[in-house]
Amino acid sequence: MSPVRAAHLTVRLGDRAVLRDATFELTARTVAVIGDNGSGKSTLARAISGLVRRSAGELEVLGRDPDRDAATLRRRVALVLSDPDAQILMPTVAEDVALSLRTENLSRAERDARVASALARFGLTDLADRPSHDLSGGQKQLLALCGAFVREPDLVVADEPTAFLDARNARVVADHLLADTGHALVLVTHDLALARRCAQAVLVEDGRVSASGNAVDVVAAYEEAFAC
Numbered sequence: 196m197s198p199v200r201a202a203h204l205t206v207r208l209g210d211r212a213v214l215r216d217a218t219f220e221l222t223a224r225t226v227a228v229i230g231d232n233g234s235g236k237s238t239l240a241r242a243i244s245g246l247v248r249r250s251a252g253e254l255e256v257l258g259r260d261p262d263r264d265a266a267t268l269r270r271r272v273a274l275v276l277s278d279p280d281a282q283i284l285m286p287t288v289a290e291d292v293a294l295s296l297r298t299e300n301l302s303r304a305e306r307d308a309r310v311a312s313a314l315a316r317f318g319l320t321d322l323a324d325r326p327s328h329d330l331s332g333g334q335k336q337l338l339a340l341c342g343a344f345v346r347e348p349d350l351v352v353a354d355e356p357t358a359f360l361d362a363r364n365a366r367v368v369a370d371h372l373l374a375d376t377g378h379a380l381v382l383v384t385h386d387l388a389l390a391r392r393c394a395q396a397v398l399v400e401d402g403r404v405s406a407s408g409n410a411v412d413v414v415a416a417y418e419e420a421f422a423c
Contacts, residue, residue, distance in 0.1 A: 197222045198350055198379040199243055203252035206238050213238040215402040216252070221381065225373055227390035227410055228383045229417055230399035236383045237354050239399060243381055244274040244352040257349055270298070273343035275372075277355035279335035280328070288330070288338055289314065289323040295342040313345035317371065333364030340371055347377075354383045365389075387414050 199221040206214040214235045228236050241247045242254060245261040245268055254261060261268050276282055285291035292310045301309065314320045317337045322330065330338060336356060343351060353372055357365035369389050372380055384390050396413035398406040406413050 197255075198224075198226075199254075199256050199381065201252065201254045204242070204249055204254050205251040206235075206242050206247055207250040208238070208247070212250070213402055214242065217399075217402070217404045218252075219397055219404040219407050221379075221395065221397070223394035224375065225380045225393040225395070226382065227393040227396040227414075228381060228399060229385070229387065229390050229396055229414065234399045235402040236399045239404075240274075240352050240354045240381065240383045243350075244272055245269065246274070270346070271349045273346055273348035273351050275339055275343050275351060275353040275356045277358040279332075279339035282339045282342065283327045283335060286326060287323070288319055288325050288327055291327050291338060292319075292341050292345050295345050299346075309345055313341045316344070317341040333360055333367070336360060336364065336368050337371075340368065344371075344376070344378075349377075350379045350381065352381045352383075355385065356382070357384070357386060357389065387418065390414050 197220050202218050204214055204217040205212055228239060230236050238247060242249060243256055245265050248262055256268055257271055259268055283291055285294050289310055292313055293306060296306050296309060314323055317340060319337060319341055327338060351372065356372065357368050360368060372382065373392055382393060390396055391411050391414050393410045396410035397404050398413055398417055406416060
């Protein structure tokens with residue numbers, strides 16, 4: 196089953212069609228979404244993650260319609276944004292990770308074990324009791340990832356997750372996202388080196404998906420186009 200497929204997908208925000216007649220299939224485990232600012236990349240990510248509803252066409256995420264099966268997909272799809280402060284809600288690191296499990300039917304012992312395992316995975320164990328908003332930018336983005344992955348999602352949609360990070364932290368975040376831990380990844384990014392690390396890429400231009408295929412080939416074609 197392809198993680199995501201769409202046919203003639205249109206999303207209107209107000210009176211503007213931000214995505215128009217987009218037809219594509221994301222078949223690889225890791226997919227980069229590239230394109231210019233304002234091309235519709237982030238709207239595509241939000242449609243896939245269920246944050247905006249389509250205006251026309253068809254969209255299937257993990258075999259389900261995100262408009263009809265929103266509750267089911269919320270349990271299976273995690274969203275990571277460029278600004279982690281928009282996702283960090285609780286006073287301490289451990290509390291913030293635990294918040295992601297609030298809808299799971301877990302005992303306190305099970306919840307605590309899941310939180311501890313996730314903190315260890317992202318190198319945050321020693322920061323468990325630290326105030327969340329006192330963390331560095333890189334640590335905050337790792338906390339946002341931790342809160343997403345503690346849910347054990349089938350699909351992670353990441354919208355420019357390395358945009359505000361230095362090179363070292365960007366690499367750490369990218370490595371976590373790309374690691375094969377049983378999840379599929381849709382990664383919106385302007386970092387073309389990062390896009391090339393994905394298996395597939397789609398190019399969004401003026402609200403349309405204009406190319407899809409091997410990530411190295413799609414990125415190369417995009418670079419060639421804007422070099423002219």
